[in-house]
Amino acid sequence: MGQVPRSALLLAIAGLIPLGWSVATLVSDPAYEVSYSVLGGRFVGPYLHLSWGAVILAFMSGVLWGFATKAPRDQAAVCYALSVIPALWAFFMAGGGPVSAGMNLIFGYLGLLALDWQFWRWGLAPGWWLHLRLPMTVGVVALLLFGVMA
Template identity: 65%
Template sequence: MISIPRSALILGLAGVIPFAWGAFTLLSDAAAQWGLDTLGPRFIGPYVQLSYGMVILSFMSGVLWGFSTKAEGGQAATGYALSVIPALWAFFMTGGGPVSAGTNLIFGFIGLLGLDYAFWKWGLAPVWWMQLRVLLTSLVVLCLSVVVFL
């Protein structure tokens, strides 16, 4: 088992906080009220999860684009083309209300995991990449599931 660099793990887990906070404020009226009073309505419940989810899918497109710079020829062209999919998915698929948008974000993050795997198999991502991505994707999907299923 290859160990994930500590800084990547800590920053990756910190990136889950808005998803977890959104889920928590959906499950706890007290947390939702505190968040509403302190942070405002944009930073509680599905609102923080959905807007942040769009940002993260777009960010991950940039990460995949960066991995593509390690490739050459047709593989590079394929990598660049695939790398824009998460951002386009976030842009086109997150309307229609919180349940629909949350469901589409879940599918987007699962699809991103498939792209992560492809880039990892091609040797473009670090050897520890999939360990980190499976962990983070699992946590994000769990948090988004609160908006979709509860």
């Protein structure tokens, strides 16, 4: 499988920071107040939680699209179609209130992991891909779940 490149690992971990901060603003009044006064209402609690979760899920569609470019001609259409599912899921399912939207994002990330595995299995993703995606998915799902339950 191979080792995850350091830059990819650091950027992926940095992608967890907004979700972690949103959790902090859910459980800490001082964090909420500072974030709200300095950054505004979009950067606190469920607003940040759900918007960042949807943005990253859509971003991951782009990553899968990049993998699809390496697919053999007879497989390419399926790969491109699969690659847009996370973005469509985020667009259509990340509404309807913080609990249902959060749960739908969790399901979206679990579905994304299945797509990650399939693209890796087909040899379209780097050999180290699942070493990165599995722990990142666990982290994202845990943070989203905390936000749903808060």
